[in-house]
Amino acid sequence: MTQTNASSKINNSEENLPHSTQSLNTFAPRLLDWFETDGRHDLPWQQHQTDTPNPYIVWLSEVMLQQTQVKTVLPYFARFMESFPTVQDLAAADWEVIAEHWAGMGYYARARNLHKGAKQLVEVINQTSNFPQTLAGWEAIAGVGPSTAGAIMAMGLHKYGVICDGNVKRVLTRWAAIDGDITKSATTKELWALAVRLTPTEHSGLFAQAMMDMGATLCVRRNPSCQLCPLKADCIAHAEGREMDYPVKAKKQPKPSKFSNALIIKNAEGKTLWLQRPDTGIWGGLWSLPLQFVEKVEASELTKPSESQSQKLAVRSNDKVYEAEFTVAEQIINEWLAENKLVAESISDTLLDDAPIKHSLTHFHWYLQPQKLVVDDEKIAQLGEKLAAADIAFKWLDKQKACDSLGLPRAMIKIIQV
Numbered sequence: 001m002t003q004t005n006a007s008s009k010i011n012n013s014e015e016n017l018p019h020s021t022q023s024l025n026t027f028a029p030r031l032l033d034w035f036e037t038d039g040r041h042d043l044p045w046q047q048h049q050t051d052t053p054n055p056y057i058v059w060l061s062e063v064m065l066q067q068t069q070v071k072t073v074l075p076y077f078a079r080f081m082e083s084f085p086t087v088q089d090l091a092a093a094d095w096e097v098i099a100e101h102w103a104g105m106g107y108y109a110r111a112r113n114l115h116k117g118a119k120q121l122v123e124v125i126n127q128t129s130n131f132p133q134t135l136a137g138w139e140a141i142a143g144v145g146p147s148t149a150g151a152i153m154a155m156g157l158h159k160y161g162v163i164c165d166g167n168v169k170r171v172l173t174r175w176a177a178i179d180g181d182i183t184k185s186a187t188t189k190e191l192w193a194l195a196v197r198l199t200p201t202e203h204s205g206l207f208a209q210a211m212m213d214m215g216a217t218l219c220v221r222r223n224p225s226c227q228l229c230p231l232k233a234d235c236i237a238h239a240e241g242r243e244m245d246y247p248v249k250a251k252k253q254p255k256p257s258k259f260s261n262a263l264i265i266k267n268a269e270g271k272t273l274w275l276q277r278p279d280t281g282i283w284g285g286l287w288s289l290p291l292q293f294v295e296k297v298e299a300s301e302l303t304k305p306s307e308s309q310s311q312k313l314a315v316r317s318n319d320k321v322y323e324a325e326f327t328v329a330e331q332i333i334n335e336w337l338a339e340n341k342l343v344a345e346s347i348s349d350t351l352l353d354d355a356p357i358k359h360s361l362t363h364f365h366w367y368l369q370p371q372k373l374v375v376d377d378e379k380i381a382q383l384g385e386k387l388a389a390a391d392i393a394f395k396w397l398d399k400q401k402a403c404d405s406l407g408l409p410r411a412m413i414k415i416i417q418v
Contacts, residue, residue, distance in 0.1 A: 010391065017197075018176055018177060019175075019176065019192070019234060024197060024198065027198045027231065028198060028199070028200045028207055030230040030231060031207065031210045031211065031214065031230060032203070032206055032207060032210055032252055033212075033230065034210070034229075034230035035206065035209065035210035035213060035214075038228075039210055039213040040209075040217070042067045043061075043070065044057070044061075044074070044077060044078070044081070045057045045058055045060070045061035045077065046155070047155045047156060047158070047205065048155065048205055048206050048209055053155065053156055053157060053158050054129070054156065055131045055152055055156030055157055056156075057081065057085065057265055058152050058155050058156030059117070059121075059138075059141075059144070059152050059156060060077065060080060060114070061073065061077055062079075062151050062152060063081075063110055063113065063114050063117075063143055063148070063149045064076060064105070064110070064367075065372060066107070066148070067106070067110075068105060068106070068107070069216075070106065070216065071354065073105075076101070076105055077099065079101050080101055080207065083097070083101060086124075087118050087121050087122060087125070087131075088122055090114070090115070090118040091115075091118035091119045091121070091122040092221050093115070093213070095285055096285075096406075096407060097328075098111060098115050098287050098407075099287075099407030100405070100406060100407040101407075102114075103286060103407040103408050103409065103410075104408075104409075104410045104413065106410065107362075108283055108284055108285070108286060108409075109143075109284070109286075111144060112142075112279075112284060112285065113142040113143025113144065114353060115316075116142040116143075117141045117142040117143055117144065120140070120141050120142060121141060124137070124303075131156075131157075133157065133159075134149065134153075134172060135149050135153055135161065138152050138153065146164070146192075147163045147164050147165045147168075148165075149161070150162045150164075150208070151163045151165075151208055153204075154205040154207070155208055155209060159204075160199075160204050160207055161204055161208065162192075162195050162199045162204065162208075162264045163195070163211065163212070164191055164192050164194050165212070166215070167211065167212050167214070167215025167216055167219075168191075168195060168212070168215060168245055169182055169191055169249055170215050170221070170246070171211060171214050171219045171231075172189070172191055172194050172195065172198075173237075173238075173246040173247040173248070174219060174235055174237035174238070174243055174246045174247075175231055175234070175235045175236065175237070176194060176236060177236035177237055177240070177242075177246070178190060178248075179245075180248060181248050181249060181250050182247045182248060182249055183249055183250055187248075204374060214229075214231075217344075222244075223349060224243050226238050226243060244305050252368060255360070255363065255364050256363075256365075257364060257365045257366075257367060257368050258293070258364050258365070258367070259290055259293075259294040259366075259369070260291045260293055260294055260365045260366065260367070260369070261290055261292040261294060261344065261369045261370075261371045262289045262290075262357070262368045262369065262370050262371065262374040262415050263289055263290040263291070263292065263333070263344055263371055263372075263373070264289060264344075264347075264370055264371065264373075264416075265289075265333075265344075265361075265373055265375060266372070266373070266374045266375070267374075267375060267377070267380045267396055268374070268376060268377055268380075270398065271397055271398050272289070272394075272396065272397060272398070272399065272402065272416075273383075273394060273396055274287045274288070274289065274394060274395045274397060274402055274406060275287065275288055275289070275290055275327070275329045275330075275387075275392065275393070275394050276288075276392075276393035276394070277327065278327055278328075281327075282361065283409045286319055286406075286407045287312070287395075287402070287406040287407055287412070288408075288409065288412055289412060289415065290329065290330050290333045291326075291327075291330055291368075292326075292330065292334060293325035294369070304378050328390055328392065329387060329390070329392040329394070330408070332383075332387060332390060332392070333383065333387075336379075336382070336383050336386060340379055340382075341377070342373060343373070344371035344372060344373040344377065345371060345373065346369060346370075346371050347369075347370040347371065347372055355413050357369075357370065357415055359410070359411035359414070366411065366413060368414075368415060370415050399416050402416070403416070
């Protein structure tokens with residue numbers, strides 16, 4: 001929903017809101033007074049104290065802050081700014097360097113969009129001598145949605161912009177007792193309309209930062225600090241003692257589980273094989289140990305598996321599953337293992353909930369079983385030829401070198417620390 005459409009809707013239906021016009025009109029002043037004395041003013045990307053704002057650092061921080069808390073983002077942001085102080089530097093950087101800087105923060109599609117977006121922004125700057133100056137211009141950049149675009153407009157350009165991210169939705173659903181499922185489009189429209197109504201036409205950047213701070217420091221998911229809140233006098237959820245009932249979201253189905261062997265294949269020098277993941281899919285463009293998909297079976301079959309059971313677990317159940325779960329490189333490695341009758345040895349005894357590595361992603365829990373094997377030079381050379389023939393990027397590195405020079409997902413770092 002566009003911010004313009006939301007504004008039109010709210011102007012036509014203000015009588016349907018649960019608050020008086022006075023409450024609506026005093027929302028922003030109360031919030032801004034609180035922010036001035038109690039808000040955060042030392043975050044490195046904040047622009048409200050700057051006469052000439054820098055949209056680059058606001059855009060960079062906003063992408064990083066999607067699905068990630070401030071305390072996690074801070075060191076990553078510092079590294080990015082040190083290595084890529086301008087959008088031109090970021091656009092010109094190799095993907096592997098960006099991936100290494102991003103590794104461990106998760107949701108890796110954001111990093112891909114960041115790199116693509118930097119290139120798009122440089123094109124705009126080359127054509128216009130400036131960053132995009134409109135909401136639509138920012139929404140045209142990869143990975144930038146309406147709320148991120150509004151934040152950049154408000155905080156990065158000191159123009160009018162409205163935000164309605166997760167923190168804002170939590171504040172608004174409690175304050176106005178909005179009981180619709182926030183994953184539904186009708187509730188999204190209602191929230192955007194209210195956000196537009198409450199955002200002042202002047203100092204919308206200050207207001208955006210204040211709303212973010214409110215949701216991040218006081219109106220938090222659990223145990224909100226209602227007594228310190230400048231909005232408590234007319235917060236409906238607080239008045240009814242129902243703060244934890246908001247926001248309303250459909251109960252999630254339990255996440256399914258996947259099980260994989262993570263192969264630590266070492267050469268005679270003790271160096272480990274690392275593969276670059278395909279650009280699409282999980283951990284796109286990052287580096288990983290070879291993985292073997294394992295079908296989930298009864299726990300009794302997995303307790304202290306014998307060698308024959310380990311072999312059984314590594315066998316593909318059907319071609320459809322095999323093609324879906326194995327990258328091309330992993331298919332090559334699986335076939336190479338079978339051809340040479342090589343079997344990796346489990347580092348631990350089990351593969352279910354007490355496996356050494358449990359890694360949770362957005363849509364499933366991933367149980368990763370480290371398995372190790374050392375291979376002689378002849379077979380290593382054979383594998384290298386097969387991977388090179390398929391144009392697969394791979395490296396043989398010791399643990400420290402891999403950590404220092406490759407973009408590794410957090411799960412891989414967990415594994416090599418076992």
